[in-house]
Amino acid sequence: MDTDTIKIVRMLAENVDFFYGSTHALKNINLNIFKNKVTAIIGPSGCGKSTFIRLLNRMNDLIPRSRLAGNIMLDGENINEPNTDVVDIRRRVGMVFQKPNPFPKSIFQNVSYGMEVNGIRDKNVITEKVIESLKKAALWNEVMNRLDESALCLSGGQQQRLCIARCLAVEPEVLLFDEPCASLDPVSTKKIEELILGLKKEYTIVIVTHNMQQAGRVSDYTAFMYLGELIEFGHTEKLFTVPKDKRTEDYITGKFG
C-alpha cells in the first residue's frame, strides 16, 4: 500500500444513471470519493463530467424533465431520499462554479450570505467567520481594506476566490469545483490550484476540469469519463502513466478531446 492507507469514503456514486428528457447523459457510474483527497474528473466536452458533479449537491434538481437512477451517498446516507433536506445537503456539499458568480453585493455580504440564510444572527460570529473564510481563500490581504465595496469590482481570479470563501463560510464537508479556472488567466489559475491543495487538509474535494495538466497537479485520484460512462478511475499518477483503457490513453496523449 502507498502513503494513503486511511481511505474513508466520503461520497459514493452507485449505479448512477441520469437522463435529460430522453438523452441518457450518465451511464451506470460507480465512483468513490475519498475523504481529504482531491478527486479530479476529466474528459472531453459533453462527456457528462459537469452533469455528474452537479448531482453531488443536487443542483440538477433544478433541471426540468431530468431523471436520476441509482444512489448517491454522503457519509452513508442517500442524498436523494424523499425525506432528505436538500438545503442541508447543499450546505454540506459546497460548489464553486465555472464562471465566477459573486452576488451584486459587497465583498462582506457575499461571504456572510450563506451564514445568514442558514440562520446565524450573531454579528460577531459572522464577522469572525467572514475574516476566517477570506483568509482561507487567500483573499484577505487583497480585500481587507475594502470589504464594503461591490464584489463586482474584483478581478476574475479574485471573484473566484471570493466564491470559494463564500462556500467555506458555511462549513461544508465536501467542496465541488466545476472547471473553476476555465475563465481565468494562468496566474489566477495557479493561485486557485495552490488553494485547492491547501484546502484538502480540511475538506474533501472534487474538481471537474478539461485541463489534464491541472488534474495532474492537484488531484490524488482521477476519473476519466467519456460519452457518459466512467471509463477509468484510479490514482492520478497511475492513470496518467499506465492507463488501463485504450480510450484513457488516447485522451491523455491528446489523440482526441
Add this chain to the structure above:
Amino acid sequence: MKEKIYRWFFSVLAFSSLVFLAGIIFVLFKEGLPIFREVSFFNFVFGSSWYPTYSPPEFGILPLILASGLVTAGAMVVCVPLGVGSALFIHELSSERTRSILKPMIELLSGVPSILFGFFGIVVIAPFIQTTLNLPTGLCGFTASLVLGIMAIPTVCSISEDALGYVPKSFREASLALGANRWQTLTRVVLPAAGSGISTSIILGMSRIVGETMTVLMVSGGAAVIPTSFFIPIRPMTSTIAAEMGESAMGSSHYHALFAIGLVLFLITLALNIAAELISRKYRMKLGLAQ
C-alpha cells in the same frame, strides 16, 4: 450608390418619430403658453378653482392635478402588488404549462381597448362600490383607481417578468448551492438584482395610468373640486381635456388653458419616463450587462 439611398431612407424612417415628438411639443407650447398672459404659471398650477366658462373665468388646475395624483396613487396600490406578484409567480413558481397559458392571457389584458375597461367600470365596479360602501354615486376616485390599477397590471407584470429573466441564472444557483432555500434566494438575491427593473416597470405603469383618458373620463365622476376623499367624484387632468375640448371655442382662453394642462401632463410623464430610463440603465450596469 444604392446603399446610400437605403441608408438615407431608413434614417428618415428612424428619425420620423423624433419629428412627431418635436411637433407635439411645439403645438403644446404654442397653444398652451398664451394662457399665461391671463393667469400666472403659479396661479395656474396652484389655483384651487377650475371654472373655465364663468365670467371672469378661473383657471386653477390644482384640483385636476390632485385628482390625477390621487387616482394614480390608488391605482398603484392595485397594480403593483398584483403585477409584481403575478410576475413572481409566473417566473418562479409556475410550471411551463401554466406559464404558457398565463403570460399570453396577461398580455391579452393589455390589448383590451381602454373604453372597454370604462364599460366594465361603469357597469360592474361602480354599482358594486356604490351599494357596498353605500355611496351617493359609484363613479368616484376609488372606482377609477381600481379600474386603472387593473389596466396597468399587464405593463407592470410583463416588464417585471423580463427584469426577473435578466437576473443571471448563476446568481440563483450560487445562492441555492450555499444552502439557501427558494424563498431566501428569491427575496435576498433575485429580487434585489431585479429591483431596478421592477422599479422601471412600476414607473412605466404609473405613466400609463397618469396618461390614461377614456377610462377615467367614464368612471371618475367628473367633478373638478379639490379631492378631499377617495369616495367623491373627481376629475383628473386627462379627462378634463377630453371632456372640455369639444366645447371650448378655438383660440379662446379656455382652449389655451386645456393645452396648458396637456403641457403639464406631458412634463409629468416625461419626468416619469426619464426616471425609468435612468433606473434601468443603472440596473444594467449593476448586473454588468452594459457599460
